[in-house]
Amino acid sequence: MPINIPKELPARDILERENIFLMEDERANTQDIRPLKILILNLMPEKEKAERQLLRLLSNSPLQVNVEFMHTASYESKNVSKSHLSQFYKTFSEVHHQRYDGMIITGAPVETLPFEEVSYWNELTSIMKWSKSNVTSTLHICWGAQAALYYHYGIDKFALPDKLSGVFPHFTQDAQPVKLTRGLDDTFLAPHSRYTGVSVEAIEKNEHLTLLAESNQAGPLLIMSNDEKNIMITGHIEYEATTLAEEYQRDVTRGINPNLPINYFPNNNPNNKPLHRWRSQAYLLFSNWLNYYVYQETPFEWSTTNDTN
Template identity: 50%
Template sequence: MPLNLPDRLPAIELLKKENIFVIDSSRASSQDIRPLRIVILNLMPLKITTETDLVRLLSNTPLQVEVSFMKVKGHTSKNTPVEHMKAFYCDFELMKEEKFDGMIITGAPVEHLDYEEVNYWDEIKEIFDWARTHVTSTLYICWAAQAGLYHYYGVPKYKLDRKMFGVFKQYPLAPMLPIFRGFDDEFYMPHSRHTEIRREDVLRVPGLEVIAESPQSGVCMVMARGGREIYVTGHAEYSPYTLDTEYRRDLEKGLPIDMPVNYYCHNVPEEGPLVTWRAHGNLLFSNWLNYYVYQETPYDINSIR
């Protein structure tokens, strides 16, 4: 089935070039199907890039998915055209009466701040609490994963001596969970962060389960409430050149940055990336949509509690 996106969203044309089947909302309205309603709270600065990365993965499913984009009122994006934000994003306060089958909350470039210092922290907390009663399953990515675990469960974050930067081998700890259906015994995931959560802090909290981790990059995935909350500290959604863009950006700025680990062919940037995470990234999002959203959400979306 196709992915149902807002009319004129830039990702539509980009993904059509990749032979991914997407339709706009005008065409979708003629189909007599109850689509899954997914809302994305996009906190990343390059919003169009993040939209395209996420939409690419959400499209790899036989389900029809209707995607909406949410933003926080307390933050103005400096890297995305105002016209784009007005056309495709709604403030949380305008969406808070709606219910959604699934939600994705992205990372944000605010790791260097304590949570309470983030200028939109109060609104983020309100959105987190709202999601528990208005969304069937929420996928928290990178900073959002750390922030959600802190808000709900008091799990602290710790600053790293060096940025966790590269593609790291992960191991499923509960391979029989539906989220890992079709996974191999090991898989790879990009990470790009200056902070971490620690296994011992997660395991102290009843109801939290570490379901994937790495000897190098630490806790990768945490599950709570039977899969209604899934926390991912890495970036399964990253496109092949995202880490390369970040690396070259930081080099140009003169920032202290190591070459991303396990990323470039033969560790030579000029040879480009060796993509090792794309297949499992697609599986992760497809399994989440199928087993934790579609299989669990009520047909009457207003019945979500």
């Protein structure tokens, strides 16, 4: 089934070349079905790239998905045009009266700051509080996952000695199989790109959380709340094959002298094109989230009440 996005969204041309089934508003409105409403709070600096990555993964499902994008009103992004934001994005004040079947909160390049020092932290906490009663299930990615663990469950992040960058093997926890990891291999690869981490012990001690996948090198990757409303992915499983290479070259240009991403470039040579070795796991994880935690759990008709306090 298709994913419904605005006709003029720049990501459309790339996704159509990949034979992803897209639908415009006019045609979607004629369908006699109840599509899923997904809200994406895009905190990434390169918003158009993040749009493309997430839309690609949301498209691999038999469900029709209507996507809306949201940006923070309390911080003005410097890496995207105002016209792009005004045309394709909404602010919280424009959506807080609505209900959504699912929401995605992306990562953000602010992880070295204490949460309370992030310029839009108060706005983000209002959104996360609102999501408790206005969103069926929320997927949090990288810094978004750390923010959710801190706000909802009181688990803080800690600084790493060096930036964690690379593609790492992870293993699923087999003590209690869950629908989110259904079909995932016992071990699978996923990218990470961050300066901070979260404690496995803190997650395991929290009675509201279940650790679903982790890495001996990169730590916890996949965490779910026991009420299944919040899912946290500490890595960037949505990344394209070349994203870590682009970040590495950016840091080289800035004079940061970064380490090579681990287990990423063939033969550890940055001139070699990296392979996309986590694509199938990313598609499966997003499909499981949409099917089991959004579609099968959301009411056909939301009530008209909401909670914005």
